[in-house]
Amino acid sequence: DAGVTQSPTHLIKTRGQQVTLRCSPISGHKSVSWYQQVLGQGPQFIFQYYEKEERGRGNFPDRFSARQFPNYSSELNVNALLLGDSALYLCASSVRGQETQYFGPGTRLLVL
Amino acid sequence: GQQVMQIPQYQHVQEGEDFTTYCNSSTTLSNIQWYKQRPGGHPVFLIQLVKSGEVKKQKRLTFQFGEAKKNSSLHITATQTTDVGTYFCAYRGTDKLIFGTGTRLQVFP
Numbered sequence: 001d002a003g004v005t006q007s008p009t010h011l012i013k014t015r016g017q018q019v020t021l022r023c024s025p026i027s028g029h030k031s032v033s034w035y036q037q038v039l040g041q042g043p044q045f046i047f048q049y050y051e052k053e054e055r056g057r058g059n060f061p062d063r064f065s066a067r068q069f070p071n072y073s074s075e076l077n078v079n080a081l082l083l084g085d086s087a088l089y090l091c092a093s094s095v096r097g098q099e100t101q102y103f104g105p106g107t108r109l110l111v112l
Numbered sequence: 113g114q115q116v117m118q119i120p121q122y123q124h125v126q127e128g129e130d131f132t133t134y135c136n137s138s139t140t141l142s143n144i145q146w147y148k149q150r151p152g153g154h155p156v157f158l159i160q161l162v163k164s165g166e167v168k169k170q171k172r173l174t175f176q177f178g179e180a181k182k183n184s185s186l187h188i189t190a191t192q193t194t195d196v197g198t199y200f201c202a203y204r205g206t207d208k209l210i211f212g213t214g215t216r217l218q219v220f221p
Contacts, residue, residue, distance in 0.1 A: 033208065035209075041214070042213055042214050043155065048207045056206070056207025058208065090154055090155070100160065101157070101209060102157065104154060105153070106154050
């Protein structure tokens with residue numbers, strides 16, 4: 001079975017631009033969570049979605065938004081990019097949200 | 113907010129030596145999970161502990177949850193070069209994982 005997939009793998013943007021990152025969960029998983037991992041730090045929680053509804057939100061500004069589609073895939077949008085948004089963005093899926101989370105390979109975003 | 117600290121931040125060992133990383137919380141945790149992240153990779157789930165004093169083993173890896181459920185440790189016996197990476201502890205809150213600061217392990221052949 002395929003694991004969690006994310007696209008694109010790498011992305012370079014300039015300050016002020018907008019970016020959309022995509023995630024496809026493991027088949028049968030209905031919960032998707034997004035994390036930001038800045039170099040040298042642990043992942044920080046951004047959002048959790050379950051059954052297409054937002055179930056949790058971390059301490060991130062409103063420039064960050066996300067949604068989940070009927071097929072349980074998800075998109076993370078970041079507007080008005082700042083240099084500090086440069087990070088590895090990880091998507092994790094689980095069956096209902098409370099079990100073991102399986103992480104995707106991540107999208108490496110560089111903001112210049 | 114809840115913080116989970118890990119020590120040491122870095123550890124360099126000779127292949128064959130043992131390695132231990134410690135995870136500490138100021139409050140009682142309902143669970144603790146451990147993840148391994150290889151350089152350039154993503155976190156991979158290793159194990160979850162939920163009971164006070166629980167000890168679990170996976171081959172050369174031994175995981176322990178403290179009696180007070182405020183600390184945890186991961187011990188690797190006879191490290192190998194394949195053990196290289198960053199080890200994170202994390203606990204599951206209501207809707208998210210809270211990760212520790214991580215311990216980066218380097219193993220020299």
